[in-house]
């Protein structure tokens with residue numbers, strides 16, 4: 001076989017890369033990819049899912065704790081149970097599955113045109129393949145921030161893991177990462193891992209959080225820390241890693257209101273394991289290479305109300321678009337993306353001539369607003385997150401300096417992804433004012 005190939009090259013004959021045609025190609029087989037694929041299939045499209053792992057399910061396969069499905073199935077499921085419901089549905093269809101297959105690139109033609117067919121190149125166990133589709137759905141999820149991204153000083157011993165990697169070791173590989181752990185960051189993965197480590201007999205010395213508030217959901221603080229007696233130290237961070245071959249201790253320090261370590265507050269905590277739960281980054285390298293514009297605030301694609309990116313026919317959903325705390329919300333959003341991608345591919349709806357062109361910007365304590373563009377005068381679901389917790393604030397919608405809507409005063413937390421239905425009549429009012437931008441502002445109500 002090897003000889004035949006070298007002969008082929010000698011004769012100047014290049015074996016063509018095998019190509020298969022679909023209407024919609026979905027990249028990523030996590031909850032986002034599966035929901036998008038099922039919705040596109042239901043709309044009549046020929047669909048393919050490409051997943052680099054051996055199995056569908058994405059990150060949910062390692063999330064063996066309960067808490068999934070409460071809104072989607074009205075039932076409490078574990079991550080693998082939640083994923084399995086969608087895996088079964090995918091298997092009951094003729095959606096083509098390319099597992100163990102890594103997407104290397106998306107070619108949308110140069111420049112990207114409205115009529116372009118996208119070519120998705122992947123490396124599969126059978127070699128290189130190309131899948132073409134009128135629409136592509138990006139559903140690649142996100143990855144965890146690592147020690148180098150937050151620049152913790154000190155030596156570089158073994159024993160420093162991202163919390164998700166430790167979750168995989170314990171829940172999938174049956175490996176114990178250490179015996180005495182410190183957790184940096186109170187995001188949901190860190191909180192869940194505090195409980196998981198305790199249940200596995202690993203002593204958890206504490207969860208240390210830079211901010212003056214916990215970053216995870218309230219229910220996770222209660223169920224994972226309070227119920228297991230794990231202390232939460234706010235306004236505190238790890239300022240040094242100590243150890244040569246294996247981690248021996250970490251130095252923690254309190255921080256001031258500018259988040260700078262306060263000299264003299266250093267404490268040494270003996271431990272052999274440091275778990276980092278310090279944020280997730282949407283996996284957008286493929287998207288950027290395909291010409292998709294990213295929003296620097298959420299590090300996901302700038303999309304319109306149908307979750308279509310600026311490259312016609314490329315849609316995005318799930319954690320690759322913005323970080324979700326609940327898989328149920330991922331499913332709901334991704335069903336919209338899949339249905340819109342099918343409509344685009346089949347020419348039955350989305351992607352038609354835009355009604356309008358408005359940008360959406362966050363203001364006040366809103367960290368981002370999604371979608372970043374509105375191209376249709378229709379009821380539009382806006383998602384946003386606040387940058388800090390407040391007891392009393394209100395959502396306001398403004399255009400051309402005029403307030404078009406003011407919501408009720410209520411508390412907001414950064415751990416909760418908010419959703420707000422923007423009525424078509426408000427979009428129309430903005431257009432009537434001649435505005436090119438809608439502002440979603442979350443304004444704290446200062447106490448007298």
Ligand SMILES: Cc1cc2nc3c(=O)[nH]c(=O)nc-3n(C[C@H](O)[C@H](O)[C@H](O)COP(=O)(O)OP(=O)(O)OC[C@H]3O[C@@H](n4cnc5c(N)ncnc54)[C@H](O)[C@@H]3O)c2cc1C
Nearest residue numbers: 028030031032051052058059063103140141164318319327
């Ligand atoms: C470590 C970790 C732990 C989490 N724990 C929880 C939790 O306990 N509870 C909770 O509600 N949420 C949790 N989340 C959030 C969770 O990610 C989301 O709720 C949900 O799983 C996101 O779905 P998704 O499909 O967008 O992403 P994912 O589930 O991450 O799926 C993305 C898929 O895309 C595939 N992929 C990526 N790039 C390529 C490529 N180039 N080619 C082919 N395939 C590719 C990946 O292999 C993966 O299977 C966790 C997230 C992380 C990162």
